[in-house]
Amino acid sequence: MGLFEISQILISQILVWLLFVYGTVFGSFINVVAYRVPRKESVVFPRSHCPTCQHALAPYELIPVLSWIVLGGKCRHCKARVSVRYPIIELATGVLWALSASRLSATHLPAAQLSATPFSAAPPSVVTQPSVVTQSSGHAWAAAPLLAGSLSLEQLGVWLLFWLYLMAVVGTDLTAMVVPNILSLPAALVFLLGSGFTGVQSWPMAIAGMVVGYGMIWLIRLISRGRMGLGDAKLYLSIGAMLGPWLTVESFILACVFGLIVGVGLRLAGRLGRREYFAFVPYIAIATVVTAFYGRALIQMYIQHVL
Numbered sequence: 001m002g003l004f005e006i007s008q009i010l011i012s013q014i015l016v017w018l019l020f021v022y023g024t025v026f027g028s029f030i031n032v033v034a035y036r037v038p039r040k041e042s043v044v045f046p047r048s049h050c051p052t053c054q055h056a057l058a059p060y061e062l063i064p065v066l067s068w069i070v071l072g073g074k075c076r077h078c079k080a081r082v083s084v085r086y087p088i089i090e091l092a093t094g095v096l097w098a099l100s101a102s103r104l105s106a107t108h109l110p111a112a113q114l115s116a117t118p119f120s121a122a123p124p125s126v127v128t129q130p131s132v133v134t135q136s137s138g139h140a141w142a143a144a145p146l147l148a149g150s151l152s153l154e155q156l157g158v159w160l161l162f163w164l165y166l167m168a169v170v171g172t173d174l175t176a177m178v179v180p181n182i183l184s185l186p187a188a189l190v191f192l193l194g195s196g197f198t199g200v201q202s203w204p205m206a207i208a209g210m211v212v213g214y215g216m217i218w219l220i221r222l223i224s225r226g227r228m229g230l231g232d233a234k235l236y237l238s239i240g241a242m243l244g245p246w247l248t249v250e251s252f253i254l255a256c257v258f259g260l261i262v263g264v265g266l267r268l269a270g271r272l273g274r275r276e277y278f279a280f281v282p283y284i285a286i287a288t289v290v291t292a293f294y295g296r297a298l299i300q301m302y303i304q305h306v307l
């Protein structure tokens with residue numbers, strides 16, 4: 001391994017860890033958004049405070065994940081419990097940002113642009129794929145890479161934003177049982193434009209994904225007589241724009257499988273009544289993450305071993 005390859009690995013590793021840390025910080029802000037937006041409060045003022053005793057949090061009480069662990073999940077003043085949801089969303093955002101950074105194409109790392117040597121041996125975390133070729137021809141959806149070591153910087157940026165949005169609606173669904181229009185409708189536009197302009201999906205695929213995503217929830221809502229909310233359908237506008245139609249369907253099937261497993265489990269344990277609603281967006285989010293990173297591999301496995 002030459003000096004060039006080593007510097008490549010080093011830069012990509014620094015980037016991954018840096019985005020992990022930034023991800024947890026942004027995840028912390030997302031917690032504020034998820035708590036305040038359904039209450040129609042400003043996300044900027046006042047400063048973060050304990051919802052029980054109103055005591056404003058000091059900077060050392062705002063360190064993502066660590067503060068929660070050190071303070072034992074309690075407010076330092078009134079000892080009210082602080083939900084485990086907060087550190088989980090911070091950690092999840094950090095992990096998603098780091099995972100996405102590890103899928104950055106090596107050709108977009110600074111060292112590759114400075115050096116005249118063509119990038120030969122790809123380090124394990126940054127596997128190069130001829131993304132430009134497959135995307136411009138744009139016919140075989142299975143060949144088009146999605147989060148597979150082929151991201152351009154612009155695409156990485158759109159994905160980072162997408163994970164923030166997904167974490168925000170997980171938060172609003174858990175705290176207030178809603179996917180607020182004020183988040184989901186602008187997001188649908190942002191991720192259509194982001195996906196189309198950076199080539200996460202081709203324009204037709206991004207639009208088809210939105211139509212399929214919204215349509216399938218709308219249809220299920222019709223069949224089940226309103227058991228699924230239109231909030232979920234509006235959330236699927238953004239997911240569809242980022243995943244394209246095929247993976248959007250896959251993500252929904254996975255969400256139902258995850259939701260069913262947990263739902264049946266909770267019901268058997270007597271923790272969920274027959275007609276009780278439970279937040280479905282967390283399952284949509286987990287399924288969307290799994291699909292974005294492993295969706296194509298899962299389909300290939302399914303075709304090989306089941307069909």
Ligand SMILES: [Zn+2]
Pocket residue numbers: 050051052053054055075076077078079080
């Ligand atoms: Zn307190």
